[in-house]
Amino acid sequence: MITNYGQPLSNALERMKKALFRPFDIIKWINIGFTAFLAQLPGCNGGGGGGGRNSGFKVDDFDWDKFYSFPVTALDWLTSHPLWFALIITGVILLVVIATIMTWLNSRGKFMFLYNVVNNRDDVVKPWNEYRKQGNSLFWWQFIYGLIVLVVFVLFIFYCFQTFKNIHEGLIPEITKFGFIAGMVVILFGFILITAYISLFLNDFVVPVMYKHQLPATKAWSKFLALAVQNMGSFFIYGFFIFALKIAVAIAVIFAAVLTCCIGLLLIMIPFVGAVVLLPVSYTFRAFSIEYFAMFGEDFNLLNEKSEIA
DSSP states (O other), rough: OOOOOOHHHHHHHHHHHHHTTTOHHHHHHHHHHHHHHHHHHOOOOOOOOOOOOOOOOGGGSSSSSHTTTHHHHHHHHHOOOOHHHHHHHHHHHHHHHHHHHHHHHHHHHHHHHHHHHHHTTOHHHHHHTTHHHHHHHHHHHHHHHHHHHHHHHHHHHHHHHHHHOOOHOOOSSSHHHHHHHHHHHHHHHHHHHHHHHHHIIIIIHHHHHHHHHHHHHHHHHHHHHHHHHHHHHHHHHHHHHHHHHHHHHHHHHHHHHHHHHTTHHHHHSSHHHHHHHHHHHHHHHHHHHHHHHHHHHGGGOOOGGGSSSS
C-alpha cells in the first residue's frame, strides 16, 4: 500500500514553482489559467446561503399541510397558467443546454490543463485539437453519469419528502421515526461520499490514464479500477488527504481575503480571473495527482525526462 503523500506533494510544489515562477511570465499564467478555468467549469456549482435574522419564527406556526400539498398545488397552478409553464420549461431546457456546453468544454479542458502541467507548457490550441477524441469520450461519460446522479438524487428527495409527509400524517409509528431519519442521513452521506470519490478519481487518475494510453473513458476506468482494487487503502486515504489539503487552502484563502479587505475574495469570485489568481493552487493539485500516480509503476507514469524537475 503506497501511502507516501509527502514526497509527491513536495515534487508537485517544486514543479509548480518551476513552471510559474522560474521565470514569472504573465502570458504563460494567463494561457495555463485559461486551461485550468475550462478544466474546472462544472465545479462552479456555487451554492449560496442567505444569512437570516431571528424573526420570531416557530416550527409550530408553520403550515405543514400546505407545505406537503405544495407539489399538487404547484401542478394545478402550472396547468392553469400555460404561459408560465412554457416559460419554466424553456428555462429548464436552457439550463440543460448551458450545463451540456460547460461539460463539453470541461472535458476538453481537463486534457489541455493536464498536457500543460505534464510538459511545462502553456499551449491552448495544440492540446485542444490533439485530445479531441479523448475529450469527447470523457464528455459523454460525464454527461451520462451526471444524468444518473441527477435521477438518483431526485428519487432520494422524493423519498425524503414522502417519508416526512408520512411522519407528519402519523402513518409511521413513533418508535420507527428515528430509524427512518437516521437511514436517510446515512444514505445522503453515502451518496455524497461515493459521488465525491468518483469525481476525484475521474479527474486525478482516469483522465491521466486516458491521456497516457489514448483510451476512451470506459476502458480507462477499467484499467484504473484494476489498480484501485489492489490498492484500495492507498486511494481511499488519498481522498482524505486531498480533502484535508483543500480545507487548508480554503482557510488560507479566507485569511488572505481578510488581509486584503475582501478585495482578493472579490477577484477569485470572478470565474476566469479566479482561475488565474489561484493557478498555483490548481497547478499544484494537478501536479500532485500525477506525481502520486507515477508511484504505481511505468504504466501510470505520465512524467518524462523533459518535464522532470531540475
